[in-house]
Amino acid sequence: xxxxxxxxxxxxxxxxxxxxxxxxxxxxxxxxxxxxxxxxxxxxxxxxxxxxxxxxxxxxxxxxxxxxxxxxxxxxxxxxxxxxxxxxxxxxxxxxxxxxxxxxxxxxxxxxxxxxxxxxxxxxxxxxxxxxxxxxxxxxxxxxxxxxxxxxxxxxxxxxxxxxxxxxxxxxxxxxxxxxxxxxxxxxxxxxxxxxxxxxxxxxxxxxxxxxxxxxxxxxxxxxxxxxxxxxxxxxxxxxxxxxxxxxxxxxxxxxxxxxxxxxxxxxxxxxxxxxxx
DNA sequence: GCCCAGGTATAAA
DNA sequence: TTTATACATGGG
Numbered sequence: 001x002x003x004x005x006x007x008x009x010x011x012x013x014x015x016x017x018x019x020x021x022x023x024x025x026x027x028x029x030x031x032x033x034x035x036x037x038x039x040x041x042x043x044x045x046x047x048x049x050x051x052x053x054x055x056x057x058x059x060x061x062x063x064x065x066x067x068x069x070x071x072x073x074x075x076x077x078x079x080x081x082x083x084x085x086x087x088x089x090x091x092x093x094x095x096x097x098x099x100x101x102x103x104x105x106x107x108x109x110x111x112x113x114x115x116x117x118x119x120x121x122x123x124x125x126x127x128x129x130x131x132x133x134x135x136x137x138x139x140x141x142x143x144x145x146x147x148x149x150x151x152x153x154x155x156x157x158x159x160x161x162x163x164x165x166x167x168x169x170x171x172x173x174x175x176x177x178x179x180x181x182x183x184x185x186x187x188x189x190x191x192x193x194x195x196x197x198x199x200x201x202x203x204x205x206x207x208x209x210x211x212x213x214x215x216x217x218x219x220x221x222x223x224x225x226x227x228x229x230x231x232x233x234x235x236x237x238x239x240x241x242x243x244x245x246x247x248x249x250x251x252x253x254x255x256x257x258x259x260x261x262x263x264x265x266x267x268x269x270x271x272x273x274x275x276x277x278x
Numbered sequence: 279g280c281c282c283a284g285g286t287a288t289a290a291a
Numbered sequence: 292t293t294t295a296t297a298c299a300t301g302g303g
Contacts, residue, residue, distance in 0.1 A: 120285095121285095123285085124283090124285040125299090126285090126299095126300085127282075129302060130283080130301060130302065133302095170301085171299080173287095173300090174298095177286085212286065213286085214287085215285090215286095216284075217284095217285075234284095235285075236283085236284075237284065266284075
C-alpha cells in the first residue's frame with residue numbers, strides 16, 4: 001500500500017483493497033456516517049475526519065503526514081495485505097470464495113478497546129440505527145467537544161456516573177452494563193493491554209466478568225477493539241448463515257483470519273437476507 | 279399496534 | 292447442563 005501527502009490531505013493508493021462503504025457499513029463500527037456528497041465522516045481518538053474515494057486514491061481530507069502515521073495507518077490496518085488474506089479465506093471453501101469475491105475491500109478497523117466494548121454492549125438485542133443513536137448521545141453528553149463533534153468519553157469519565165446519569169442515552173436495560181464495564185476498565189480489573197497478550201480464551205473470560213458481556217460481546221471486543229483477527233463473534237445472523245449457506249465450513253478451522261472471514265460471511269448474509277432466511 | 283433488533287442475566291427444568 | 296423468558300426502547 002502506497003501513500004502520498006498532497007494539498008488535499010493524506011492519500012492511500014488502492015483499488016479493491018479498501019472499500020469505504022463495505023468497511024464502514026459491515027456492522028463493525030457505529031460512528032461513521034455517509035454525507036450527501038458520498039464521503040464518510042467520523043471521529044477517532046478525538047480527531048474528526050472526512051474521507052472519500054477519488055479514482056485510485058482514498059483521501060483523508062486535510063490530514064497531515066504526522067497525523068496519518070499516528071492514527072490512520074494503524075486504524076485502517078494498512079500494513080495488512082487484505083488481498084492476500086482474502087485469497088487465503090477463499091481457499092477454505094467455495095461458499096466463502098463466493099462471498100469474498102462478491103464483496104470488495106472490507107478492512108477490520110483497529111478501534112479503541114473501550115469504545116468497541118461499550119459500543120457492542122449497547123448493540124445487544126438492538127438494531128443498528130438505534131445503536132448509532134445511543135452511541136451518539138453517549139458522546140454528546142459525556143465526551144469532549146472537539147471541532148465538528150464529540151470524542152468518545154473515557155471509561156474513567158463513565159465510571160464516575162450512575163445509571164440515572166445515563167438516562168439521556170435512552171439505552172434501557174444496558175445502562176447498568178455500561179456503568180459496570182466502565183468501572184472494571186477504569187479500576188484495571190479488566191485490563192486491555194494484558195488481554196492483548198493472552199490467549200483468546202483467557203481474554204474472553206476476563207471480559208465476561210463484566211455484567212452484560214457474554215460470549216458475543218467479548219468476541220467483538222477482541223476482534224474490533226483489540227484487533228485479534230482470529231476472534232469469531234457469532235450472532236443470530238451468523239447462526240443462520242452458518243446453518244444454511246455456509247454449513248460446509250468448520251468455524252474452528254478458519255485459522256488466524258477467522259474474524260475477517262466472519263465479517264465477509266456476516267456482510268454477505270446481510271446483503272442477501274433471502275438466502276439465509278428460508 | 280406489532281414485530282423485532284450484531285444478547286445476556288436469571289430462573290426453572 | 293440445557294432451555295425459556297424478561298429486558299427498555301424505538302425503527303420499520
